[in-house]
Amino acid sequence: MLMEADLPEDIEALRAFALEQVRMLTAERAAAAELALAKGEADAEIERLQSIIDAFMRHRFGARSEQLDPDQLQLGLEDVETALGQARAAREAASPQSKSDRQRKTNRGSLPAHLERIEQVVDVEDKACPCCGGALHQIGEDVAERLDVVPTTFRVLVTRRPRYGCRSCESAVVQAPAPARIVEGGIPTEALIAQVLVAKYADHLPLYRQAQIYARQGIQLDRSTLADWVGRAAWYLRPLRDH
Template identity: 35%
Template sequence: MIAVPESLPDDLILLKHLLLLASEQAAAKDARIEQLQEQVALLRHKLFSPKSERSPEDADSPQLAMFNEAEELIEAPAAAPSEAEAEAEAEEVVAPVKRRGKRKPLPANLPRMEVIHELPEHERTCACGACKQVIGEETSEQLEIISMQVRVIRHIRKTYACKACETAPVTADKPAQLIEKSLASPSVLAMLLTTKYADGIPLYRFEKMLSRHGVDIPRQTLARWVIQSGEQLQPLLNLMRDKLFEYPVLHCDETRLQVLHEPGRDPSTQFWMWVQSGGPPDKPVILFDYTASRAQEVPLRLLDGYRG
């Protein structure tokens, strides 16, 4: 509201001057209110509008220049701000400065190799002629990854025979292999299963990874290795199921699955992947079972012997 004096002067000229001054104050207040309303609208637009929309600040055409009025009024130099305007500007919220997050240290269990950097010989001599001595050091760490190394393990089995008699020769035994008469060592099978099931890399991509090292193994062979490895892991699966059945709570659910190439079945036929989860909270057990139906006999078979 405009302040009105308790008593008005009788002089007509002085009275006109007071009315003119009151009118100027009202016009200035209306302009300030309109400017604040435009600022509020602009801030609401920046906060709540979709990020894909162009900001009025990016508009260069004359038709869109009218939206820059609030920014132009803010940047325009003012003559002398009043006390109310100074208080309003002091109450403006300052945007918080986004601080950079603290870098997490590298795991302490990783092996470390130290690389010592010394000053060159010509920089170890001081300007006074004396030799500089080591008084401290600065340490920083950098993560390094050694790329996959592919090598061939040659198993050489020595054969022994007795020259004094005609006893049959004896050949040294080779350690038991996970897949007998196969090119795959345990490390290759471990990496194959990890990349496929933990990292989600298809077999054809693993085939290309080996081909870059000059090893040509078709994906059909890789698929056979996966199946044979699964058969060898059946004892581990039994132990996981025993651990799963030890706890009183177990979750079991099925999900539709479409298999394009299944012998004796139409490609549009639905299959099912049953999932069982439970076990210790810190080491949960999750088991998958592939079936051709969701009949009652499937959960009865999967939960046979469970008393939870």
């Protein structure tokens, strides 16, 4: 707060001080007006996007002749909801609130108990009381959980099969047989082939897109190679299909 003792006694200095205060006040008002305008625009965009989502949902549950294809509906909702999230972020940036003013939000979807928990403790550096200097003791804690992901990691399984010979007769060579593979002489493990199958048939990810994903990791696999793996796996899975 500005006190009387802080005011300069010289007239010119006082005039310059007053002009500076006016400039600062004008800048603050302009910034506040810009924030208000940005918030208003964000609110209008959110309202517009929400109306689009409502229209999509009416098509979903409307008369059969008005219903959209389920895949088209999901793609449309995905794009609109992405834009809605961007508009909400813009509104929050335009009207920042203090921690105590923010509405408490729960996770959108509970996090399964079986997932691994990696804990990190964010603690104060100085455990001395800022008022009296006494030692602080813990009286509670705030715990927040966020969903994290470890990107898919590829690895190479190296199979070694030692060969043994006899020094006495020098005619016998003993070696363990090679384990059976779905693709004899090929590079994929059964786990990798299963991943390709799940991505193709459960997640509807075409093989050429899967090949692009592998290429980003420096693994060059043609679509035709992946298709060959899928075909061979399908042959081995025939008993399950015919059961």
